[in-house]
Amino acid sequence: MQRAVAIGNFDGVHLGHQRVLMRTLELSEEHGLLPSVLTFEPHPVKFFKPELPEFLLVSPEKKRETIQNFGVDVVFRKFDEAFSKLSPHEFVSEVLHKELNAKVVLVGDGFRYGSKRSGDVATLKRDCSEFGIEVEITEPVELHGEIVSSSRVRKAFRAGQIKDVTELMGRPHRTLGCVEHGDGIGHQLGFPTANVRVEGAILPAPGIYATYFYEGGRAWKAATYVGERPTFNGRDMRVESFVLDEDSLELYGEDVIVEWIDWIRGDKAFESAEALVEQMKIDVENARRALSLT
Numbered sequence: 001m002q003r004a005v006a007i008g009n010f011d012g013v014h015l016g017h018q019r020v021l022m023r024t025l026e027l028s029e030e031h032g033l034l035p036s037v038l039t040f041e042p043h044p045v046k047f048f049k050p051e052l053p054e055f056l057l058v059s060p061e062k063k064r065e066t067i068q069n070f071g072v073d074v075v076f077r078k079f080d081e082a083f084s085k086l087s088p089h090e091f092v093s094e095v096l097h098k099e100l101n102a103k104v105v106l107v108g109d110g111f112r113y114g115s116k117r118s119g120d121v122a123t124l125k126r127d128c129s130e131f132g133i134e135v136e137i138t139e140p141v142e143l144h145g146e147i148v149s150s151s152r153v154r155k156a157f158r159a160g161q162i163k164d165v166t167e168l169m170g171r172p173h174r175t176l177g178c179v180e181h182g183d184g185i186g187h188q189l190g191f192p193t194a195n196v197r198v199e200g201a202i203l204p205a206p207g208i209y210a211t212y213f214y215e216g217g218r219a220w221k222a223a224t225y226v227g228e229r230p231t232f233n234g235r236d237m238r239v240e241s242f243v244l245d246e247d248s249l250e251l252y253g254e255d256v257i258v259e260w261i262d263w264i265r266g267d268k269a270f271e272s273a274e275a276l277v278e279q280m281k282i283d284v285e286n287a288r289r290a291l292s293l294t
């Protein structure tokens with residue numbers, strides 16, 4: 001079956017990506033094609049600059065799941081030395097034509113590809129026409145007068161601007177992780193927290209957030225802390241969710257999802273555990289209120 005192929009990194013699957021996915025579905029329906037996304041693993045920036053700290057909003061697995069939920073097939077193309085050296089013409093002939101049997105491809109206006117980013121929309125159109133492949137350029141989506149992009153979402157998320165993130169993504173952002181053992185201080189404070197180990201995705205600014213927390217088929221309200229725990233001289237970044245109205249949960253080793261709804265306050269070093277506990281009670285009520293408003 002021939003494919004309609006949207007090409008890109010699709011980090012976060014934000015509103016701009018969603019418009020591309022909808023258009024891919026529309027074209028596929030019209031022409032009897034398999035709606036597809038061609039994306040790269042690792043992210044090309046990670047391939048060229050492996051020393052950079054994590055910058056992606058979601059892991060590749062989560063990206064696959066989100067795109068598939070739109071009804072679009074996901075093709076992960078390994079981004080390695082050989083792939084990075086393909087000429088623009090080879091990318092069209094080998095990957096789009098031979099490997100994917102593309103009939104239509106969708107890219108954004110500034111699309112660059114091939115060795116040293118030497119290909120652009122003009123070369124793509126020219127080379128695709130040789131193989132009877134149509135090229136559609138998708139218009140960028142704007143929000144409040146600015147283009148929606150993965151870097152704009154990352155910037156907002158890193159700054160803890162959760163409401164902006166939700167708006168840019170068209171849904172709340174979710175972070176996946178696994179619950180691991182912490183230092184056991186939570187129970188002593190009367191606030192046991194699920195320590196969520198997050199890999200392959202960035203975190204919001206240190207602070208307290210109103211979140212939903214999912215495990216298996218269950219969903220709870222939670223107050224989630226992100227930070228190094230300066231009160232206890234902590235040194236590593238933690239994500240710790242206190243699940244509301246539950247006192248005998250057993251979550252160690254479970255895969256969980258933290259869904260970011262609102263920012264509550266910034267991180268702080270307290271003089272004592274008691275002072276922190278007083279503040280945590282207030283945080284929990286603020287989180288409850290923020291969640292009841294959504």
Ligand SMILES: Cc1cc2nc3c(=O)[nH]c(=O)nc-3n(C[C@H](O)[C@H](O)[C@H](O)COP(=O)(O)O)c2cc1C
Pocket residue numbers: 181182183184185186187191193195208223224225228229230231232240241242266267268269270276280283284
């Ligand atoms: C709602 C909430 C707010 C928190 N606020 C802070 C804070 O401002 N400063 C801080 O050092 N730790 C804060 N923490 C983190 C606690 O210090 C942490 O949950 C505790 O050390 C338990 O760690 P453990 O899971 O390793 O036992 C907060 C935790 C929660 C759940």
Ligand SMILES: Nc1ncnc2c1ncn2[C@@H]1O[C@H](COP(=O)(O)OP(=O)(O)O)[C@@H](O)[C@H]1O
Pocket residue numbers: 179180181182183184185186187188191192193194195241242243244245246247248249250251252
């Ligand atoms: N309301 C709750 N919210 C989060 N975790 C809870 C809750 N009730 C019980 N738990 C369990 O307690 C563990 C956290 O306890 P805590 O004393 O903070 O220990 P640790 O430092 O090992 O994370 C969680 O991983 C979870 O299994």
